[in-house]
Amino acid sequence: MLPPMGDNVVVSNMELERLLSMKGGKGEGSYVNNSQAQAMHAKSMLHLLKETLDRVELGDSREKPFVVVDLGCSCGSNTINVVDVMIKHMMKRYEGLGLEPPEFSAFFSDLPSNDFNTLFQLLPPMANYGVSMEECLAAKNHRSYFAAGVPGSFYRRLFPARSINVFHSAFSLHWLSQIPEAVTDKRSSAYNKGRVFIHGADETTANAYKKQFQSDLAGFLRSRSVEIKKGGSMFLVCLGRTSLDPTDQGGGGILFGTHFQDAWDDLVREGLISSEKRDTFNIPVYAPSLQDFKEVVEAEGSFAIDKLEVFKGGSPLVVEQPDDPSQVGKALVNTCRSVSGVLVDAHIGDKLSEELFLRVEKRGTCHGKELLEQLQFFHIVASLSFVQ
Numbered sequence: 001m002l003p004p005m006g007d008n009v010v011v012s013n014m015e016l017e018r019l020l021s022m023k024g025g026k027g028e029g030s031y032v033n034n035s036q037a038q039a040m041h042a043k044s045m046l047h048l049l050k051e052t053l054d055r056v057e058l059g060d061s062r063e064k065p066f067v068v069v070d071l072g073c074s075c076g077s078n079t080i081n082v083v084d085v086m087i088k089h090m091m092k093r094y095e096g097l098g099l100e101p102p103e104f105s106a107f108f109s110d111l112p113s114n115d116f117n118t119l120f121q122l123l124p125p126m127a128n129y130g131v132s133m134e135e136c137l138a139a140k141n142h143r144s145y146f147a148a149g150v151p152g153s154f155y156r157r158l159f160p161a162r163s164i165n166v167f168h169s170a171f172s173l174h175w176l177s178q179i180p181e182a183v184t185d186k187r188s189s190a191y192n193k194g195r196v197f198i199h200g201a202d203e204t205t206a207n208a209y210k211k212q213f214q215s216d217l218a219g220f221l222r223s224r225s226v227e228i229k230k231g232g233s234m235f236l237v238c239l240g241r242t243s244l245d246p247t248d249q250g251g252g253g254i255l256f257g258t259h260f261q262d263a264w265d266d267l268v269r270e271g272l273i274s275s276e277k278r279d280t281f282n283i284p285v286y287a288p289s290l291q292d293f294k295e296v297v298e299a300e301g302s303f304a305i306d307k308l309e310v311f312k313g314g315s316p317l318v319v320e321q322p323d324d325p326s327q328v329g330k331a332l333v334n335t336c337r338s339v340s341g342v343l344v345d346a347h348i349g350d351k352l353s354e355e356l357f358l359r360v361e362k363r364g365t366c367h368g369k370e371l372l373e374q375l376q377f378f379h380i381v382a383s384l385s386f387v388q
């Protein structure tokens with residue numbers, strides 16, 4: 001039996017921060033099992049990450065640990081792999097200069113509802129600290145750093161002042177801190193009537209999202225500017241777009257603005273939810289243009305831009321047999337569900353959410369070939385150095 005219409009809660013902005021997470025656990029729709037595309041995209045950008053790390057000033061290795069942070073780490077192995085790359089790279093830099101490497105510390109940070117348990121279970125055991133650096137590097141399947149989880153929003157302060165050498169964040173900053181109030185206010189011209197995302201929406205609605213993104217990013221930079229040590233750097237990657245028009249959200253737009261949108265419309269048409277229920281659901285994602293991003297970094301002023309570019313990431317769908325449309329449908333639904341399932345469940349409940357994602361899969365299967373061709377992600381990649 002499906003629950004009656006409209007008996008669930010509309011997620012308020014306050015709640016978004018407490019609720020938002022990628023799908024935890026290790027099930028079919030979990031983030032752990034649906035983040036291979038992010039892993040591939042991150043791998044193709046490793047040279048840019050290493051360039052950023054080469055700019056970081058090496059501190060006094062005898063006194064303090066060298067501290068790296070991954071912001072928006074989620075619960076898969078991507079964060080563990082990137083932290084490993086960062087620490088090994090920094091160790092080699094110390095070694096190359098004939099310096100004794102310091103101890104390393106890594107903070108894995110995400111919102112409180114992130115599945116930190118799954119993440120911690122994936123962490124390799126700690127290598128025997130105090131052994132030589134060569135032994136540390138050789139110790140496969142061990143980590144050579146102290147690890148801790150830090151719950152909280154990266155749009156605010158998370159760490160003590162001047163305590164962090166390197167900040168890293170991948171595929172996270174496009175998540176807004178909240179849906180702009182006007183977007184869910186029926187009386188406002190920015191009310192997102194008929195839609196669950198801003199792709200193809202009114203310009204006013206998309207501009208409200210843009211404003212929210214820019215104010216969030218400014219808060220992020222302000223907080224990091226207090227926490228970062230002198231000579232520290234940041235490497236940031238988030239979903240981006242090539243178009244100047246914010247109503248064209250590129251790959252993110254296709255993911256949330258086509259089959260996912262149509263599936264919501266199906267539920268309304270079939271009388272399973274009211275149109276208002278659909279209209280009050282909005283995906284809190286904004287894929288910025290390079291210009292949107294640059295304006296904020298320059299206006300905030302704490303960081304110098306060493307590199308800022310739009311990088312072609314590729315498809316978010318990993319499909320073993322691309323000729324099999326049912327596999328494309330499955331990949332689409334799992335991708336959608338792993339990142340938005342928690343929010344959908346909260347808005348319409350588990351049973352209707354199941355119905356919605358069944359329709360996403362069916363639609364994805366019908367449009368398998370074109371989805372694989374058209375669904376391509378672009379990312380904004382920023383390498384920033386702290387200026388005092």
Ligand SMILES: C[S@@+](CC[C@H](N)C(=O)[O-])C[C@H]1O[C@@H](n2cnc3c(N)ncnc32)[C@H](O)[C@@H]1O
Pocket residue numbers: 020021022035038039042071072073074075076078079109110111114152153154155169170171172173175176177339
């Ligand atoms: C797609 S995942 C990226 C995970 C990981 N970085 C990777 O490369 O696979 C995005 C993550 O950003 C987190 N996130 C979104 N908004 C956040 C915020 N305001 N503060 C901290 N984390 C946030 C989400 O909870 C989610 O875990």
